[in-house]
Amino acid sequence: MSATTSVKQESETQAPMAERTRNTRTYRPNVDIIEKTDELLVLADVPGAKAEEIDIRFENGTLELHAPIAPRQQSGARVLVNEYGVGDYYRSFQVSETIDASRISANYTDGVLTLHLPKVEAAKPRKINVRA
Amino acid sequence: MSTQLPFGNGPHAFRRLRNELDHWLENVSRDVGDWASWSMGGANYPPLNIAEDAQALYLEAELPGWSMNNIEVVVRGNELSLSGDRREDQGAESVYHRRERMQGSFQRLIHLPLPVDAGKVEASLSAGILRITLPKAEEARSRKIQVKAS
Numbered sequence: 001m002s003a004t005t006s007v008k009q010e011s012e013t014q015a016p017m018a019e020r021t022r023n024t025r026t027y028r029p030n031v032d033i034i035e036k037t038d039e040l041l042v043l044a045d046v047p048g049a050k051a052e053e054i055d056i057r058f059e060n061g062t063l064e065l066h067a068p069i070a071p072r073q074q075s076g077a078r079v080l081v082n083e084y085g086v087g088d089y090y091r092s093f094q095v096s097e098t099i100d101a102s103r104i105s106a107n108y109t110d111g112v113l114t115l116h117l118p119k120v121e122a123a124k125p126r127k128i129n130v131r132a
Numbered sequence: 133m134s135t136q137l138p139f140g141n142g143p144h145a146f147r148r149l150r151n152e153l154d155h156w157l158e159n160v161s162r163d164v165g166d167w168a169s170w171s172m173g174g175a176n177y178p179p180l181n182i183a184e185d186a187q188a189l190y191l192e193a194e195l196p197g198w199s200m201n202n203i204e205v206v207v208r209g210n211e212l213s214l215s216g217d218r219r220e221d222q223g224a225e226s227v228y229h230r231r232e233r234m235q236g237s238f239q240r241l242i243h244l245p246l247p248v249d250a251g252k253v254e255a256s257l258s259a260g261i262l263r264i265t266l267p268k269a270e271e272a273r274s275r276k277i278q279v280k281a282s
Contacts, residue, residue, distance in 0.1 A: 111260015
C-alpha cells in the first residue's frame, strides 16, 4: 500500500444531490470494498458526520454516498499546523454485482459508514456437485 | 585496462542493480522499525491540525474506525507521541476489491512548540475525530505586564 493513502483526496465533483450554501471543499473518502458470499460490504471513512444527515442512493447499479460535514474550527485559536481540510465527503461507485436494493442497510459508528449490499439470490456463488 | 562494472556489463546489469537497491531499502526500513512509521501510513498518518490560543494547544486528527483501545497518546516534556495498531479481519469468505483504509500500525512523534502541563492533557475520540487539548505550562502562558507610571 502506498503512503499516499493518508492524504485526503479532494473530489473533482460536488455531490449532485445537495446544494451547499457555503463554499466548502468536497473530499473523496477512503473505502474498503469487500465481497462476501452473500453481500458486498462497503466501509467508508467519513469522520465527523451525523448519521441522520448521510445520504445514500443506489440506482441502476450506481451507489452514491454523500456525508455533509460541519466545520470544526477551534474558535479564537490560531492555526499552527494544517495538514488536512474539513469538508463534505462524496463518492460514487459502479456496482457490478446484482444487488437487492430493497435490503441495503447502513450504519455509522466511530466515523465509519458501513454499507451492506446484499446480493440477489441468483448472484450468489453456488457449488455445483459433479456427478461421477 | 578494462573497467569492470560492479553489476556486470551485460543487459541484466540494470536489473541486478535495481534488485540490490530494493534489498538495501527494505533492510533500512526494517532496522528503523516502527519508530519512523515505515508501516502503511508512512510518517504522515494521521494528518494533524494543530491550533493554539492563550490557554492551550489543540490537536485534532481524523481516526475513523479507531477506538481508545487501539490508540495511545503519550506526552513527555515537549513531545507528544500518537500511535496505534489495528488489524481488521473480515473473515475467511472475503475478497477485497478495494482496500484504501488504514491498517496496521502508525506512530507520529510531535515536537510541541512550547511546554505543556502533561498532567492536564485531555483527549477524546468521537465520530472518528481525536481531539487533544494540551494546556500550556505556567511558564509558557503569556502574562500581561503592567507598566507602572513612575
